Amino acid sequence: MGDMNYVGALVKILETPKQTFINSKTLVIKFRVQLPQIRKVRTVELICWGNLAKSVYNHYKINDYILIEGYVSSRENQNSTKKKSFRKVTITVLKVYPFLLNYKRSLNKLS
Numbered sequence: 001m002g003d004m005n006y007v008g009a010l011v012k013i014l015e016t017p018k019q020t021f022i023n024s025k026t027l028v029i030k031f032r033v034q035l036p037q038i039r040k041v042r043t044v045e046l047i048c049w050g051n052l053a054k055s056v057y058n059h060y061k062i063n064d065y066i067l068i069e070g071y072v073s074s075r076e077n078q079n080s081t082k083k084k085s086f087r088k089v090t091i092t093v094l095k096v097y098p099f100l101l102n103y104k105r106s107l108n109k110l111s
Helices: 050-059 104-110
Strands: 006-013 018-022 026-035 042-049 065-079 084-100
Touching: 006 084, 026 050, 042 050, 050 084
Parallel strands: 042 084
Antiparallel strands: 006 026, 006 065, 018 026, 026 042, 065 084
């Protein structure tokens, strides 16, 4: 039986990745993506490390669709102002594959 928290998914990039460095050497990027579903819009946060983070940051833009593989984790966050708790889902990405890139990207390169 496989790992229960290992996931492969098609996602749409919603925002520009935010870069941070750990120990001034290792690049880490975080950004929100949307899992396309019929019933409800689901957003999760992706985390990429090292060379994969550099590659994702340089090659993919907002509104691109990518296939990802990685590990899912969830944390319960407490909203102190409204006394509500909600789950924050993050996926630590191990592999990324391009699926459908924004069509405007190719138009900009031609002109």
